[in-house]
Ligand SMILES: [Zn+2]
């Protein structure tokens with residue numbers, strides 16, 4: 001069985017469609033669970049095209065809980081995708097602690113002031129940056145986010161490759177160090193199919209990273225990162241194939257932040 005734990009809503013200002021339409025597509029694709037996982041209000045930036053505003057969070061939670069009562073196939077879950085920005089951990093903990101989410105995603109979308117994944121700025125500043133250094137900084141933030149203890153799931157863990165810029169040398173040591181940190185923290189890694197629709201044309205994280213995750217006993221879950229109903233469950237056949245190839249037989253599901261494993 002498959003779950004899609006990463007779909008957005010119009011509240012974030014850059015996704016489209018009715019929540020019921022996302023659910024309808026998930027039902028057509030026979031997904032066991034659909035998790036709404038919209039962008040949490042951010043502290044480092046107030047941009048109505050990036051995240052919902054702070055006052056919309058309770059509205060979001062209420063809407064998902066209503067849909068949860070209305071639908072049982074797929075089961076609806078309440079997630080939230082939070083930006084990890086060092087220095088804002090306490091505020092984030094306080095904000096998200098007000099609600100009983102089924103799971104909390106931690107995602108790194110920004111390095112310092114550089115919003116490296118923002119498609120509005122495409123191709124962004126990669127040409128002016130030292131790409132090797134960007135990878136170092138990105139994975140260092142990822143490790144900090146893991147150690148913060150705030151998150152259940154690590155979102156699109158090699159997002160830095162989005163615009164098809166790659167490190168010049170071998171970064172195996174960086175990946176191993178990061179996967180070891182994930183295993184120590186006992187959190188889950190998301191297999192996110194949206195990378196296939198981006199210039200990098202690869203699932204996040206790469207098959208190589210997934211192989212390492214499997215070796216270190218790291219659980220995985222699945223997300224499409226849908227920003228429109230038609231993207232729900234997109235390319236999940238490819239994700240499932242990749243997971244089976246590296247040895248996974250189960251995916252993680254969450255309820256009130258408790259993890260359970262379900263056969264793939
Ligand atoms: Zn988004």
Ligand SMILES: [Zn+2]
Pocket residue numbers: 081107109155156
């Ligand atoms: Zn994200």
